[in-house]
Amino acid sequence: MVITRRTLLALLAALAAFGAQAQDRFITVASTTSTEQSGLFGYILPIFEKKTGIQVRVVALGTGQALDLARRGDADVAFVHARAAEEKFLAEGQGVRRFPVMFNDFVLIGPKGDPAKVAGGRDIVEALKKIQASQAPFVSRGDKSGTHMAELDLWKTAGIEIDKAKGAWYRDTGQGMGPALNTAASMNAYLLADRATWLAFKNRGDLAILVEGDKRLYNQYGVMLVNPDKHPTVKKDLGQAFIDWLVSPEGQKTIGDYRIGGEQLFFPNAGQAGV
Amino acid sequence: MNSVADAAGAAFGLIVVADPKLVGIVLLSLRVSVTAVLIGCVVGLPLGAAIAVNEFRGRRALIVILNSLMGLPSVVVGLVVYLLLSRAGPLGALGILFTPTAMVIAQSILITPTLAALSRQVVGDAWQEYREQLRSLGETRLGAAPTLLWDLRFSLVTIVLAGFGRAASEVGAVMIVGGNIDGVTRVMTTTIALETSKGDLPLALGLGFILLFIVLALNACAYVIKETAQRRYG
Known part of the structure; x- marks a missing residue:
């Protein structure tokens, strides 16, 4: 021993x-x-x-x-x-x-088909309201990252209590920005991303920037x-x-x-x- | 299956130019996992043999525990080692968090139970078979363990390879205790995870092919050495 x-x-x-x-x-x-x-x-x-x-x-x-x-x-x-x-x-x-x-800045990414009809808008809060109302799939980081905290603040600004509004449409992935983008690309979901990661990201699938330029998206x-x-x-x-x-x-x-x-x-x- | 072709292309491109960054990553992967396997062997094989030939209270419980630890999730090992090595942890003063050393420690802990449990099985079977013979030669229990380990060395190669495979393929532990720092603690598996995050799936898969190829080459070498040695000395 x-x-x-x-x-x-x-x-x-x-x-x-x-x-x-x-x-x-x-x-x-x-x-x-x-x-x-x-x-x-x-x-x-x-x-x-x-x-x-x-x-x-x-x-x-x-x-x-x-x-x-x-x-x-x-x-x-x-x-x-x-x-x-x-x-x-x-x-x-x-x-x-x-x-x-x-x-x-952050940008709202979503499928080009745009089921919630938010493309081209500049008002991120309106866009989030529409996504929630249409129950279109939305991917959240869910990992207490800066982007996740920004997303939660925006839901609050939109007057939506996301903890209660959560349903099958809202996917909490608990992952980094890249993996969350991969998930959104494969299920054609909306998500909030920082522009830098989006620009460097290669597996975009059918996703595109739908909403940008709102002051509240400043990062x-x-x-x-x-x-x-x-x-x-x-x-x-x-x-x-x-x-x-x-x-x-x-x-x-x-x-x-x-x-x-x-x-x-x-x-x-x-x-x-x-x- | 366009992406598989892209991946093969990416892998081939990296190999052809012998990308210096990739070479560094591959060498670090090998250094970490081979060191972990050596430590795992030094601790695990004698431990397995000792349990195999000795009878003591709690032996069965120990065997069950060892066998269960073969399924230890690497991320749990990573977390425990992180908490130990963190500045706020009991071994924080060593200052080895986010170094290859931390990765070696984590992988050693991960694979030692596997090496011990599998060698316990192999040595135990041989002990049942040759027990009387060894005793008649005047071998004590303590002496029998090294004798059996030596006699079974060719069978143990497969066990060591299993340990190496587990070490080289895991990502959960090295990601946490190494931090995936570029040029310092970035290994094959964490690079693959990072490239997947960046959405560069062909490059990630290409790196996966390279990892697979390296493991394959190592296994082939081990097999040839084992066969040759067995023919000569077996």
């Missing part, structure tokens, strides 16, 4: 050494699936890494999950898109300060350093260097430069008040 335990301890120590070998100049960023799956990080991070030598490791989750990861001290920086949830995070003392970085991204007073392992200087770069003129320009098929995905707006 002694030998087994000693072997196990040696094994663990060897494993820890194996892990510690990795370079130290890196930060872990808890972020959202939209920034990763739209290809934004793939474009901006190599530029930042080349300039500073700081490697950025992104763990892409829904906003709710990303903030929970940061609450456990498993990330140095949180880069998400749900202002109310971010402010709650700050109020708990989990984050140092929130910096607005960029915005894009702001913010970045916060996880509070080192609460989580001593947070790499304060490296994390802050990343945040400083994101909101600097150079970082802002790099974000604005990212395009798919000529279309700009994210619009930098650091320093703007009230967002």
